[in-house]
Amino acid sequence: MKSLQRIFAIVVKELRQLSRDRLTFGMIVGIPAIQLLMFGFAINMDVRHLSAGVADFSNSAASRQIVMDLAQTQVIDINYQASDAEELESLMRQGKIVVGIYIPPDYERRLQQPERSAMQLLVDGSDTVVQGAVVGIANSSRISPYNDRPPVMEVRTYYNPERRSPVNTVPGLIGVILTMTMTLFTAVAIVRERERGNLELLITTPVRSGELMLAKILPYVFIGLLQVTLVLVLGVWLFDVPIRGALIDVYRVCLMFIIANLALGLVISTVAQTQFQAMQMTFFFLLPSILLSGFMFPFDGMPKAAQWIAEVLPMTHFMRLIRGVVLRGASLPELSTELGILAGFILIAMTIAILRFNKRLD
């Protein structure tokens, strides 16, 4: 009961201070929003206003109609008229267009032969999202003037024929955002109290180390879940990220990861002497988390040594968990190994934090 009173007092204090610290408060909402928009912008780009060039050798009513139809999807903007297929390829190499529309001279005759492809769409496939969008417009039904079958378009992908799912980014982004904010906030929250001398006051009170640690991270658990919600809502709303698994599982997985990062933040706070050091140490963890966890590069493609390092980072396991739940619709029992590893990480980090944080100044 007394323990609860003390923990509650610290939680209330933390939330009050947080609501007055405009910078941190702004970061709670700002970091997920800006990162999502930044990373998500790439997703958004390809879906609309892709720069396109047309090489129309048919120059018929039907060919002009299909070009107009494609432009009307707003997925592509026709910026260039090319005189031949080579010019389209050249434009693409130069980065002036990402989509080339090639309509052969015998387009009208091909339309009447549905087994043959009537035209070609050339795609710069470096960005997987571009590929997806172009495949999308190629398959959308358009009625041919000669029969009720749509014209068959052959899609030719350049530079990156093997597609990777663009929705990979948003779930992964939850991991990046939580690693960055959760670790940093807790580490800084405690180090700041040490810097300002508040800690010298707190440790002369009957507050126990465990209570102080718990009360310090509780507010951030709520904030972390808030950030997850923000990313999910924006991700679904702006980028149509499918959530195939149970929503409650998404939150369970995120909760584990939040606690893991908070525990890591506590460990950092017991080592760092200044807020600046706390920040540096956070980024020391953040960078490998982004680069090695599978968020940026496919895990299987990395060298063995990098994979070993990655296995130590909680973010690697979170990536597997969140992608499993969100993208593949996996259930938690199927992912129990990864959950177990996260739980182990939390246990070890919390133990280190509580052991290292003694109520002494020396």
Add this chain to the structure above:
Amino acid sequence: MNLPQPAHSDLAIRARGLTKDFGNVIAVNNLDLDVPSGRIYGFLGPNGSGKSTCIRMLCGLLTPTAGEISVLGLDIPKQAEALRRKVGYMTQKFSLFEDLTVSENLAFIANIYTLSRAEQKIRIPSAIERFELGRLLKQRAGTLSGGQKQRLALAAATLHEPELLFLDEPTSAVDPENRRAFWESLFDLVAEGTTILVSTHYMDEAERCHALAILDLGLLVAAGSPAELADGIEASVLVVEAEEPRKIARFMESLPFVHSTAQIGNTLRVMVDREMDNPADDTRQAIEGAGLRLDNCRKVRPSLEDVFVAATQARKASRDQAA
């Protein structure tokens, strides 16, 4: 100094051989301390004399390198947790939360000490009244003046009604008028039975203590009540008035029986050997013998500052001899 040794039960703090070694510097060196209950006990010493380190060891924040401490009958640092509820500690630097208001800070401290709702209802308003915080309740602590911060800090440190209060240079950022008021409230607390240990480098504050210990470079150089310390001083104190005190001061540095001189306006405060029978006359003759003019030379009662200077000088002299 022949202090009557108080019985153990009357002691709030008893330390023996207290030492703190920070590796390259010995902050507190073999300190023996007896602080009686229900009194204001002062630590007087310059910056770096080990006052803060000593207080931190006494309330269990630092582990001593050597020595034993008993505070309110508890073995420190072993029983430091049990001590937390019984002591209040006011840090040298303001350590409440600057981004919380006065009333939020008080409520936070009350809950941290797990005061019940009923206790909070009585003690918080009474602390607010006692330390004149009524007008400031909605103000953020960071925007308070030095004196206001001090009142808030003292209110917070006494909310759980501690038996023993540690104050580490509580008035270093406070103007003289607020310092007076602050000390009045300290005497109120003592009247209610609280023991107070206060560190300071202000002589006027040290004079107000029931008893004090003078610390210099980690060593206890003198201890007792201000009056006892003045009587026990290892020198006679003279006041010399003259037109050109600077010249006289320079001359007196060469006299073997002069320990130190300090100029205050047009007068010199001179410490000379205690063994001299007629220090005022001997000094006057020495000065006049050197052809210097002086208006007056008389023996005065030593002040605490004289005690302080004498105690630290004596140590310096013995150190120089050793070296």
